[in-house]
Amino acid sequence: xxxxxxxxxxxxxxxxxxxxxxxxxxxxxxxxxxxxxxxxxxxxxxxxxxxxxxxxxxxxxxxxxxxxxxxxxxxxxxxxxxxxxxxxxxxxxxxxxxxxxxxxxxxxxxxxxxxxxxxxxxxxxxxxxxxxxxxxxxxxxxxxxxxxxxxxxxxxxxxxxxxxxxxxxxxxxxxxxxxxxxxxxxxxxxxxxxxxxxxxxxxxxxxxxxxxxxxxxxxxxxxxxxxxxxxxxxxxxxxxxxxxxxxxxxxxxxxxxxxxxxxxxxxxxxxxxxxxxxxxxxxxxxxxxxxxxxxxxxxxxxxxxxxxxxxxxxxxxxxxxxxxxxxxxxxxxxxxxxxxxxxxxxxxxxxxxxxxxxxxxxxxxxxxxxxxxxxxxxxxxxxxxxxxxxxxxxxxxxxxxxxxxxxxxxxxxxxxxxxxxxxxxxxxxxxxxxxxxxxxxxxxxxxxxxxxxxxxxxxxxxxxxxxxxxxxxxxxxxxxxxxxxxxxxxxxxxxxxxxxxxxxxxxxxxxxxxxxxxxxxxxxxxxxxxxxxxxxxxxxxxxxxxxxxxxxxxxxxxxxxxxxxxxxxxxxxxxxxxxxxxxxxxxxxxxxxxxxxxxxxxxxxxxxx
Numbered sequence: 001x002x003x004x005x006x007x008x009x010x011x012x013x014x015x016x017x018x019x020x021x022x023x024x025x026x027x028x029x030x031x032x033x034x035x036x037x038x039x040x041x042x043x044x045x046x047x048x049x050x051x052x053x054x055x056x057x058x059x060x061x062x063x064x065x066x067x068x069x070x071x072x073x074x075x076x077x078x079x080x081x082x083x084x085x086x087x088x089x090x091x092x093x094x095x096x097x098x099x100x101x102x103x104x105x106x107x108x109x110x111x112x113x114x115x116x117x118x119x120x121x122x123x124x125x126x127x128x129x130x131x132x133x134x135x136x137x138x139x140x141x142x143x144x145x146x147x148x149x150x151x152x153x154x155x156x157x158x159x160x161x162x163x164x165x166x167x168x169x170x171x172x173x174x175x176x177x178x179x180x181x182x183x184x185x186x187x188x189x190x191x192x193x194x195x196x197x198x199x200x201x202x203x204x205x206x207x208x209x210x211x212x213x214x215x216x217x218x219x220x221x222x223x224x225x226x227x228x229x230x231x232x233x234x235x236x237x238x239x240x241x242x243x244x245x246x247x248x249x250x251x252x253x254x255x256x257x258x259x260x261x262x263x264x265x266x267x268x269x270x271x272x273x274x275x276x277x278x279x280x281x282x283x284x285x286x287x288x289x290x291x292x293x294x295x296x297x298x299x300x301x302x303x304x305x306x307x308x309x310x311x312x313x314x315x316x317x318x319x320x321x322x323x324x325x326x327x328x329x330x331x332x333x334x335x336x337x338x339x340x341x342x343x344x345x346x347x348x349x350x351x352x353x354x355x356x357x358x359x360x361x362x363x364x365x366x367x368x369x370x371x372x373x374x375x376x377x378x379x380x381x382x383x384x385x386x387x388x389x390x391x392x393x394x395x396x397x398x399x400x401x402x403x404x405x406x407x408x409x410x411x412x413x414x415x416x417x418x419x420x421x422x423x424x425x426x427x428x429x430x431x432x433x434x435x436x437x438x439x440x441x442x443x444x445x446x447x448x449x450x451x452x453x454x455x456x457x458x459x460x461x462x463x464x465x466x467x468x469x470x471x472x473x474x475x476x477x478x479x480x481x482x483x484x485x486x487x488x489x490x491x492x493x494x495x496x497x498x499x500x501x502x503x504x505x506x507x508x509x510x511x512x513x514x515x516x517x518x519x520x521x522x523x524x525x526x527x528x529x530x531x532x533x534x535x536x537x538x539x540x541x542x543x544x545x546x547x548x549x550x551x552x553x554x555x556x557x558x559x560x561x562x563x564x565x566x567x568x569x570x571x572x573x574x575x576x577x578x579x580x581x582x583x584x585x586x587x588x589x590x591x592x593x594x595x596x597x598x599x600x601x602x603x604x605x606x607x608x609x
Contacts, residue, residue, distance in 0.1 A: 002091040004054045008038060011082040011101065012557060014549070018081030020070040025109075026054055026088065030061030035069075054088075063088060063096045069109045080105045085559055099333075101558040103149065127319050127343075129451050132350065135376030137312045138451040140319050145347045164495055164593065168502040171279060174290055175251050175259030176403075178224060180595050182492045183301040184406040185309075185386075189397030190216055190223040190250065197223075197248045198270055199263045203278055206252055206262065215252060219397070222259065224249040226296045228304065228377045230268045232370040235506065237363060238529050242506045244299060244365035245292045257402040264289040266511045273513035284518040291523065292511050295504040298497065299366040301489065304378035307349070309387070310486040314339070314607040315346045316452030317478050324443040330428045331441060333560035334421070334475065338482040340551065341608035353539065363528075363535045365506035379453070384460035388477050389414050389485075406488055409584060409598035413484045413553070416576045418476040423569040424561075425472055432467040441465060445474065483553045487603040494544035498537060504528055505536035545609060553577065553603040 006024055010016050026033040036054045066086055072078050086098040104110055130141035142148055167173040178187040193199060193216075201212045215221050230246035250263040260279075266289060267274045277289035318339035325332045353360045354371060361367040366374055385391035389410045393399060398407060429435050436442075442464050449455060449463045465471040497503035509526040512518050527533070551557065554577040556570055577600035588594035596602055 001055050001057060002059050004033070004056065004091065005051065005089040006036075006038075006054050007049050007051045007087045009049045009084040009086070011084040013082050015080065016082035018070055018079050019073055020079060020081065021073045022068065022070045022081070024054060024086070025067040026056075026060060026063060027065045027067065027111075028060030028063050030059065031056070032060055035067070059091060062094070063090065065111050066098050067109045067111050068100070068104065069107060070104060071107050078105075078107065097559070097562040099327075099558070099560045099562065101336075101560065102327075127322050129319065133372050133375070135454070136372070136379060137308070137316050137453070138319075139312070139315055139346065139350070140343050142343075142347055144351065145344045148344055148347070164499070168499055169287060171260050172258045174261055174294075176593070177297075177496060178222075178251065179259060179401065179404045180406055180593070181496050182489050183297055183305050184404075184488065185305045185392075186224045186226075186297075186300070187222050187251070187396065187398070188224075189219060190221040191397070192216070193250075194223070194225070194248065196268055196270055197250070197263075197265055197276075199250060199265075199276060203276070203280075204250075204252075204262050219400070220253040222251040222253070222401075224251070226293075226300055227268055228374060228381070229296055229300060229366070232366060232373050233368070234365050234370055235361075235367045237506060237508070237532055240508050240529075242365040242508055242528075243292075243510050244370070244506070245296050245511060247289075247293045247296055249293055253401065259401075261290065264293060266292050275513070275515055277515075282516055282518070284520065284523060285512065285515050288512060288518045288523060288526070291501065291504065291526070292507065294502055295365065295507050298503040298505060299364060300374065302360065302364070303366065303371060303374045306489050306493075307354075308375055308378050309382070310481060310489060311342075311346055311349065311607055313387075313452060314342045314482045314486070316448055317482065318342050320444050320447040320451070324447060325440050329440055330425065330561075330566075331444065331475070333566075334424055335478065336560065337551070337556055337558065338479050338606045340606040341547075342482070342606055345608060359535050359539045363505055363532045363539075380456065380458075382453070382459055384462075384477075387481060387485075388473065389480065405587075405595035406598065409580070409595070410480075410484060410488065412580055413598060413600070413603070414476065414480055416573060416580070417479050417484075418472065419576075420569055420573040421476045421479065422472045423572075424566045425475065426468060427563070427565045429468050429471070435465050435468055435471050441471070482606050483603050484598055486607045488597050490609070491544060491597045491602065493540045494537075497540045500533045500537065501527065503540075504533075506532055543609065546604075547608060550608075551605045552601050553605050554600060555605065 004026060008022065022038040023035050024038060025035045033054050033056045038050060038052050066088070068083065068086070070081055081104050082102070083100045083104065085100055088096045088098070090096070128141040129138045132139045178184065199212065204212045206212065206215060210218070212221065225248050226246045229244055232244060234244045235242045245266040246268050248265045248268070249261060251259050252262045254260055262279065264277045265274060277286055279286055317335070321332060321335055321339060352358055355361065361371065385395055393407050393411065398404060401407070445462055445465055449461050453459045453461045462470060462474060465474070504527060506528045507526050508528060509522070528536070554574045561567055561570070581600050584596070584599045588596065
């Protein structure tokens with residue numbers, strides 16, 4: 001007789017243990033063991049291990065897979081169990097690790113392989129695509145959150161956010177939010193004034209002696225254009241028509257390195273009833289112009305920057321992964337931690353936020369038909385380069401803008417993620433030909449192009465991978481989008497939107513068509529009704545919450561990789577993120593408003609809220 005020492009590790013998740021009997025069968029190159037009982041129910045604490053022995057009449061050779069199943073124990077009902085991994089030590093002294101990391105809810109046999117280059121096992125969960133609305137990325141087909149498998153279920157949340165209402169009227173704070181607020185994705189350097197934004201040089205007040213033309217040539221003028229909102233059908237709330245503008249905003253970098261708004265036009269087409277507002281106008285003319293801009297920013301941020309560019313894309317990446325890539329594939333092991341909870345959170349969003357009776361549909365200016373219009377327009381104008389922060393910053397001409405912490409922290413995170421991804425994937429793919437010949441990898445990117453970007457060549461999204469470098473860049477973008485980018489555009493929502501005047505979900509009076517017609521009373525009448533404000537604030541509070549089982553970027557509690565090289569690279573990534581954490585903390589000590597959204601310990605590994 002020969003003995004195999006078997007250790008079963010229960011996952012460190014809520015309710016991961018089982019009261020059922022667990023059985024294991026070992027399969028090797030020269031035979032297989034009997035199906036062996038693990039000597040009792042694994043009703044121990046989560047995150048612990050259980051050891052036992054499997055005896056065979058002779059050696060079964062090199063282990064290639066194990067089979068796990070569980071059966072009811074006495075009067076206990078069948079339950080769910082989350083095994084993390086199984087380790088086996090053979091009589092020859094060889095050690096094998098079988099990563100599992102999935103829920104077992106039935107009494108069926110579940111095979112798991114150990115061979116790292118055997119990438120052909122089927123996944124237990126095969127999702128289907130669904131067209132939610134024409135012109136939008138496709139989503140997962142599911143009856144509701146409870147119809148999803150346990151692997152993608154969410155547990156509880158516990159977080160108390162902080163808002164920053166004190167400076168909402170200040171021009172410097174208005175400009176600051178374009179760099180370090182929840183929407184740093186619209187601002188770009190202005191090299192020439194748009195033809196539909198005829199700002200007269202003499203009307204602009206610049207904090208210096210230069211003219212507007214000279215400041216443009218120096219690279220000190222910036223533009224924000226909300227043209228995606230032009231012509232959008234607005235909502236009716238509490239029986240009242242709502243108003244949503246498509247503004248153009250001009251900003252100036254002052255000698256003091258502040259970004260100050262210098263001109264605002266609230267509609268896209270110049271006209272006598274569409275004046276350009278300046279800081280030198282009356283207090284409430286200028287303040288009302290900024291309020292309409294902030295409302296526009298709220299709506300475009302929620303639908304384009306937040307929902308589309310993080311949530312919906314993350315779902316596409318996840319569904320394609322689960323459909324096309326087996327669990328033992330290195331791409332699956334690399335990306336599965338970055339899909340955690342995404343499918344369920346998006347189903348909840350479709351049911352509770354953007355459905356016909358959803359909070360956003362009922363209480364945002366762009367809710368309803370306007371929402372679909374904006375999402376369609378946003379997807380049709382999206383580019384691959386805009387999803388890759390180094391390319392995006394360069395294309396928008398923002399490389400040298402001072403005090404741009406989203407850029408600074410984001411570029412460093414991209415660099416670390418890229419180096420990590422390159423190290424891991426280069427370990428498995430030695431040549432470009434190996435990338436081209438991997439049918440599962442190619443099917444993954446093809447599905448993303450078809451179902452996520454609707455086969456639009458203009459997006460620049462690859463339809464296939466032809467090189468290791470091309471694959472590495474795309475996978476880097478996927479991880480960055482699901483972690484850092486989502487954190488940057490989500491975590492501060494209540495910080496900046498908890499004070500309604502800084503981010504109105506809707507406005508219920510039209511903008512002024514002439515100057516000197518506004519007052520404090522006009523402003524108060526324009527703000528949304530109390531129930532609209534309350535529902536909007538509640539939604540932002542919820543969206544800013546952090547889960548109690550939060551998993552930060554760079555932390556991989558489930559050991560999907562067993563080879564030395566990827567495990568070493570994970571440790572190196574963790575070390576780089578710790579250095580960045582310290583660097584951010586030192587910088588933030590000198591700032592009036594610390595920028596913490598891309599601090600590694602606050603960046604969740606996936607779109608989980």
